[in-house]
Amino acid sequence: MSTDVHTLSGAYAVDALDPREAAEFEEHLEQCHACREEVAELQHAAALMGAAEAAAAPAALRSRVLDEVERAPQLPPRVASLPSDPVTVPGSVVPLRRRLPARGLLAAAAAVVALAIGGVLVSDTMRDDGVPLAGGVVQVFEADDARSVTVDTSNGGKVRVALSAAEGQMAVDTAQLPDLGPRQVYQLWTVVGDIAQPAGVLDDPKTGASMGLPAEGTKVAITIEPMGGSERPTSAPIVTVDPADV
């Protein structure tokens, strides 16, 4: 991007930059109000050009899409910073299976419930709207009492995990996971014994996630799942972290 970076707005608006240039230009967009505005307008013009190609979609597609959405959780709204209490996010409640271990660990059950109700706050770094990584993940990594560890995953990536008792939070930095393409996602699970509960879907390898501190005996695992995530793991975890080891 030697000459005039602003003139890339047109190519960016029609997705004609290679991934490296697009990422660089997105960084520029963070700083440049004029380019943000121009990109929005040019994307609007491009969208009208695209919409002029309208063709009726096959009827069967409608029910496929609606079926899939029926099973897919939604990302919670982006929040400026993570409250210490779980946030109730309508539409993103992860169903809790009534099979919690009868180990009398009320705390464990409570934590899983809290997680199930609150969902995981997923913050993707400046994908769509240019807002930098939301407070949650950063806050945990930067907490005074933070303990963190970097772990290799079986698919050749790394994840950083941080715990902060003061924040009551655990955060996962997934920026160093390999890109999965558009058909698969990384999904987070809390695992007690051999029971895995869905804890959140990561849309993007740049994404980080934070969640309430898992109770003692709860591990956190990441698997690769089909787009939209699964109700239970369909593949072996690429990594399992015991918070006790962090």
Add this chain to the structure above:
Amino acid sequence: MGAGPGLRLVPSDGPGDVDGLLVRVSRGDRAAFEELYDTLSSSVYGLARRVVRDPTRAEDVTQEVFLEVWRKASRFDAGRGKAKTWVMTIAHRRAVDAVRRSESQRRQDHHGAPDDVSFDEPGDRVIRAEEHGAVRECLETLTDLQLESVRLAYFNGYTYGEVATLLDRPLPTIKTRMRDGLIRLRDCLEGAR
């Protein structure tokens, strides 16, 4: 919306409609999602089909797009543009990704040359004729090189570097023609309203 029971209006996608629907979708409203799908599926599918050129893959892309719209509805920022633009931008990105994933196949099918761009495919189009007519008319105000650059990028999924190679022009020229062409299209469409 305005239609009585059993009566379905052709989606008007007036500015308020889609934006309001998307806000409801972000709160997990599945009825709003169905309405959103009915309003935008022909635009999304039509664009996907145009870019990926294969009806089956266009269906897959459309499915991916609407799943992403559902999942990320809460991230839509009305301050940054219209909901329909947001959806179409996702659609274009997904379609282009699909094309780039099977680049060799596309090259095989199309011998590396751009297709003739046809704006007049008849048949199953559910279109709002005036708006689409305006797009066509406005595209005619672009210079040949602007139009070619914009089309090759937008409808064929080429990067501007690839467009420069195809058209045998310097990279900076294509980059600026692409931008100038889109600006001209934007200005013309604004005037057409």
